[in-house]
Amino acid sequence: SQKIEQNSEALNIQEGKTATLTCNYTNYSPAYLQWYRQDPGRGPVFLLLIRENEKEKRKERLKVTFDTTLKQSLFHITASQPADSATYLCARQGDGNQGGKLIFGQGTELSVKP
Amino acid sequence: DAGITQSPRYKITETGRQVTLMCHQTWSHSYMFWYRQDLGHGLRLIYYSAAADITDKGEVPDGYVVSRSKTENFPLTLESATRSQTSVYFCATEPGLATDTQYFGPGTRLTVL
Numbered sequence: 001s002q003k004i005e006q007n008s009e010a011l012n013i014q015e016g017k018t019a020t021l022t023c024n025y026t027n028y029s030p031a032y033l034q035w036y037r038q039d040p041g042r043g044p045v046f047l048l049l050i051r052e053n054e055k056e057k058r059k060e061r062l063k064v065t066f067d068t069t070l071k072q073s074l075f076h077i078t079a080s081q082p083a084d085s086a087t088y089l090c091a092r093q094g095d096g097n098q099g100g101k102l103i104f105g106q107g108t109e110l111s112v113k114p
Numbered sequence: 115d116a117g118i119t120q121s122p123r124y125k126i127t128e129t130g131r132q133v134t135l136m137c138h139q140t141w142s143h144s145y146m147f148w149y150r151q152d153l154g155h156g157l158r159l160i161y162y163s164a165a166a167d168i169t170d171k172g173e174v175p176d177g178y179v180v181s182r183s184k185t186e187n188f189p190l191t192l193e194s195a196t197r198s199q200t201s202v203y204f205c206a207t208e209p210g211l212a213t214d215t216q217y218f219g220p221g222t223r224l225t226v227l
Contacts, residue, residue, distance in 0.1 A: 034214075034215060041220075041221070042220060042221070043204050043206070043218030043219050043220055043221050044157070044204075044216075044218045045218070046215050046216065046217070049215065089156070089157070093214065101145065101147075101162070101208060101214040101216070102214055102216060104156050104157040105156060106154070106155070106156035107156060
């Protein structure tokens with residue numbers, strides 16, 4: 001079955017720096033990877049999708065990369081702000097026998113200090 | 115436009131009781147999902163539905179029942195609640211496009227004593 005792994009350790013950075021979060025997947029490359037943001041006490045919110053044939057995708061201060069050789073996606077937040085503090089989830093397609101559509105990683109908690 | 119709502123937001127119940135968590139969407143999205151989120155496990159899929167009257171099991175379906183008689187509603191029932199079902203439950207929808215992007219509700223925090 002497909003799995004997806006994110007660094008479970010919280011990431012603490014200083015305001016203004018670039019935050020980089022890692023998402024690793026197993027087995028075959030998915031057609032796309034998705035990134036979500038989750039704030040405490042709230043449901044996840046979709047941020048970005050990157051397709052297998054896209055090396056990089058940008059949205060404002062966010063950048064996502066997709067490396068099919070390393071089986072890895074990196075999520076960058078440039079010029080980070082305290083408001084960026086949240087948990088970020090990576091998701092990929094599941095197998096047909098896993099049911100549903102997406103398999104989520106456990107998420108990485110980001111804390112941006114002023 | 116409320117989008118997706120869940121009720122109740124918080125629920126405390128006792129072992130053995132039946133509990134129903136409600137999920138309602140105003141978008142008419144085809145797919146609806148129920149997840150539970152626990153520390154150390156992340157989001158785990160319980161059940162999902164591709165359309166009214168079509169449901170299927172996810173990763174952790176035991177102890178749960180779902181139904182979907184109308185497109186907009188997808189209730190989740192714990193037939194006989196156990197302490198291990200203490201969790202935060204999220205409902206999500208998906209319009210059924212190729213990218214599988216999901217839209218989540220605010221969650222229900224359930225405590226089983």
